Structure formats: structure tokens, C-alpha cells
Amino acid sequence: MIYRFRAILDTQEDVFRDIEIEASSTMEDFHNAITQAFGFDGQEMASFYVSNELWEQGEEIALFDMSEGGDTVRTMSETILEDTVWEKQPRLLYVYDFLNMWTFMVELAEITEPEPGMPYPNLMYSHGEIPAQAPEKEFIAEKIDGEDDFDEDDEYGLDADDYDNLDFDENWN
DSSP states (O other), X not given: OEEEEEEXXXXXXXXEEEEXXXXXXXXXXXXXXXXXXXXXXXXXXXXXXXXOTTOOEEEEEESSOOOOTTOOOEEGGGOXXXXXXXXXXXXXXXXXXXXXXXXXXXXXXXXXXXXXXXXXXXXXXXXXXXXXXXXXXXXXXXXXXXXXXXXXXXXXXXXXXXXXXXXXXXXXX
């Protein structure tokens, strides 16, 4: 089967690409198709994140497993597209280049039969120009019910201005 995706750059302007890819492809194949479709060289770190209808970040599928110890991360080269995305789980977040944070919302639009003689992956449609720099990200923490706003006096009774007067070696382990 062929998956048809729309990858939308998270920016003010409308910038997106429609990509066809075989459902049996790896997530690394999909990563390569997206980077090529948007004109990136593909040399930066990247990750996919399983997402829901609210575009919340879920499980990570990394280009490489950079974890240490017993915690392992799913990697793109070992993860098949159809095992990650399907009709009832159609959304992914894709982050390319963690220093610049190019962020994409990727959604499965259609599942179709392959066209004879068509090479896949296939860039079906391209709209908009990618900006010279990644859009700025605004990270806002949600306030937990019952939690007070930040208090400048910490739990040890120090005022925020007192930190300037502390010796560096004070309370150092």
C-alpha cells in the first residue's frame, strides 16, 4: 500500500509538502523523503514523535539511539511506517535539526494502491518556500491546578537577589 502524507512546517506562512511513500518503508526512509522534499541536506539529528488529535508529543522514534543505560529508544531504521501510522493513528510530529528546531506536523491523508511504474517515495505537491531560518519556538508551561505562580522566595528563605551575594563554593558538594 501507498501512504500519502502532508508535512506542514510549523510557521506563519503556508509551507507544506505532499509525499507518497510505501507503507512498508522504514521511518528513516520517510525522514529522508521529508528532508529532500524541503531541501535540507539530511545531515542533522531528527526525531519523529507519535502524536494525537491535539498534536501532543508522544513516543519518540529517533534517527539514532543516543540513550545511555537500559532506556532504549525506537530508531527510524528499525521502525516500519505502517507499524507506527495507520488510519486511527494518523499524526506524527517531526523535528529536524535540534539546534534550529525545524518542526513539522505530519498527517496521513490517504492510503492507496501503488501506481505501476511510479518510483516511491514521490513528492506529489510542494507549496510555499521554506524560510532562511527556523521559526522561533515559544515554550509555555501549563499551570497545574492548585499550583501558585513562581515565588521569588525559595524554600530556604532566600530572596532571588540574595543569590548574587552567595559565594560559589558555599554548599558545594
